[in-house]
Amino acid sequence: MFKSRGDSNIVYKCTVRLLEDTEILECEFHPSYKGKFLLEHVCQQLNLTETDYFGLRYVDAGGQRHWLHLAKLILKQVKDASPILFSFRVKFYPPNPLLLKEDVTRFQIYLQLKRDLLHGRLYCTANEAAMLGALIIQIELGDYDPNIHVGNYVTEMRLLLRQTDAIEGRIQELHREPVEGTPGGTGGVKGLSTQEAERSFLKIACQLDTYGVDPHPVKDHRGNQLYLGINHGGILTFQGSRKTHHFKWSEVHKINFEGRMFIVHLNYPEKKHTVGFKCPSGASCRHVWCCAIEQMLFFTLASSSDACVYSGGGLFSWGTKFKYVGRTEREILERDGLLAPRDSQEEGSSTGGRRKASSVPATPSTPMTGDFGKHFKGYSSLPRSTHSAPLEESGAGGAGGGGGGGEDACDGGCLLAGPAVDIALACCDHLRAVAEEPKTAGACTEFSTRDPFEHSSTESGGTLGGAMGGALGGGLGGALGDDWRLAAPRPFSPARAFAAAFALVWLALAAAAVLLFETDWPPLRALKRQPDLLALKHHYYAPLRDYFKRKLLELF
Known part of the structure; x- marks a missing residue:
């Protein structure tokens, strides 16, 4: 510049x-x-x-x-x-931020979650919002002091997207009340040190359904507005402020995209299903695909070496290549001594299926235990990474929520928009081309590994195995191939095919010219005497032959 x-x-x-x-x-x-x-x-x-x-x-x-x-x-x-x-x-929200080694890293995670709360991405109930808001006040202002904290001091601090008077009043109450377990403790936050309040905030936030979710606006096959979230647990769908479906990484067989269609291939014990979502544009669809691939690889791969995926390639479209860079969660935990070596874990794994390319067996999530699990039993089904250790037990209270805006807004909408109704997923029994850009966003395509040409492009992830969850409401259809690989074969590219054909044609012409002009084969004698061929030899072939002879002599 x-x-x-x-x-x-x-x-x-x-x-x-x-x-x-x-x-x-x-x-x-x-x-x-x-x-x-x-x-x-x-x-x-x-x-x-x-x-x-x-x-x-x-x-x-x-x-x-x-x-x-x-x-x-x-x-x-x-x-x-x-x-x-x-x-x-x-970029990658750790399933258990309390396992992080450095206080400064936890503080940055806290700052990000504080932003998520303010912009509505970390959605939760009013009571949970009040507790998270009170913990932020405790972290930033310290213990309640009636001589300092006067009036509506909470109003001066922007904590939530929808910060009502009722929630502000409850935040002030929690800030004034002593923490449970101390003399006169009533479940507030007074008495917590900055570090204790920060850890309590992280413990609560990481249990919410929307933890680590950056909502992407999509539409289902009926044209209903949904928000797609991707985090350590898998791919989630929201309608309004309600989580409607959760596709765990252990259930995801393949992820790819065609034009504006983001396609998730699911693996269940009885059937294999395909679910499609329509994105606002082709660029946003590719962004969703890249985010999903990176999250899946980071939280499921055993090793990041040579992790490369393709999608989108076809006869009339360019393929998209994505190469993963950096360590995976398993490598980080192994480095920090928080996870047993890979070989010993895989040898003793009882999982039914294994991921290929030396990836981690798909294992069920660890259920929450202790008082903290009881306190948040509504969120106990949220899966964690297959590699992360369980959370520490705690008796901390709940978390907060809102909508979205600014650079941190969710690409055209936030979780609080729209009615809270169930998502209806498409069901189809016959082969339909996703590349035809159907008008509705749930179109499924039937696949078979026996087909000589795979219609929906090359695979976009690693083979995922293990026991799967039950069938989704609304019925899903389609059949997928038996397996797929991270380093999938390169998809067909017209440009590459043209370049190879072009080179082959010129090699064939060069061989024919040498045979015609440099040999004395009787069947070609009459042809060599043709005026056009004599002119071609004199004006083009002979000068080129002499040029290459000189170059070869100079080299040797």
Whole structure:
């Protein structure tokens, strides 16, 4: 932006917004720098060593959000942006943030969840919102002091998207009341240290259905507005503020997309099903697919080495390749000594199926135990990662919620929008082409591994096995292939096919010319005397032959 791109001394400037809105970083990078450099530089400025959970997000000229790819050049990803602006955000929400080694990492997770609460992504009941709000007040203002905390001091702090007078009053009450277990304790937050309040906040927040969910607006086959969320537990659907379905990673067989259709292939004991969702645009559909693939690989793969997936390729469409970069959750936990070595776990696994490419067996989620589980029994079905240790037991109270807005809004809507009614999923028994862009967003396609041509493109994930949950309401149809691989075969590309055919034709013509002009084969003698061929030899073939002879002599 200051000189030509060919200048090796060129320096590009960018701004990185941190999780606190008032904090920004001004950074510089060279054209040869990749995304990993910038993320590591930001983490270094924040003294973060557990960098795998974080990422940098940007918005392109069309308003579509993206995560900065760590293995690609920064400049190529933001070439149309001016000024260049990134947002530092939590990309992979750890299933149990209390297992994080560093206090500074937990604090950044807290800041992200605080943002999620304010923008409506961390949705919960009013009572839970009041408890989370009170814990934020306790973290930032300390114990209640009647001489300092006067009037409506909670109103001055924006904590929730829909911050009503009733919720503010309840937050003040909880801030004044001593914590349970202390003399006169009534279940408030007074008496908690900053670190204790932060840990209580994280314990509560990570049990909510919307923990780690960045809602993507989609439509089902009836045209109903839904929001698709992707986190450590799988793919979730919401209608209004209500969670309607949860497709666990152990149930997901394949993820791919065609045009605006985001397609999830599910594996159940009796049947295999295909569920489709229509995204607002092709770019947003690709973004949803990339997010889903990254979340699935991070939380399910045993090793990140050479994890590469494809989707979308076909006779009339370009394929999309996605290469995963960075460590997986299992590798992080093994490094920190929180998980047994992979070989011993896989040897003793009792799971029915295994993931291919040395991936982790699909195991059921660990149920919550202790007082904390009782306190939040409404959320006890939320699965955790197959690798994470169970939460510490606690008697902490509940969490809070709202809608969405700004850069943190959910791409055109928030969880609180729309009526809370059940999602109806499509059911189909015959082969239908997803690429035909059906008018409704639940269209399913029947697949068979025996078909010589797979209609819906190449596979987009690893083989997922293990015991599966029961059938979904509304009935799902279709049949999928028996297995699939992370390093799937490259999809058919017209460009690659044309290049190969072009090269083959020229090689054949060159061989024919050598045979015609350099041999004295009797059947070709009459043909060689034709005027057109004599002119071709004199004007083109002979000069080219002499040129290549000279080059060969120079080389040898």
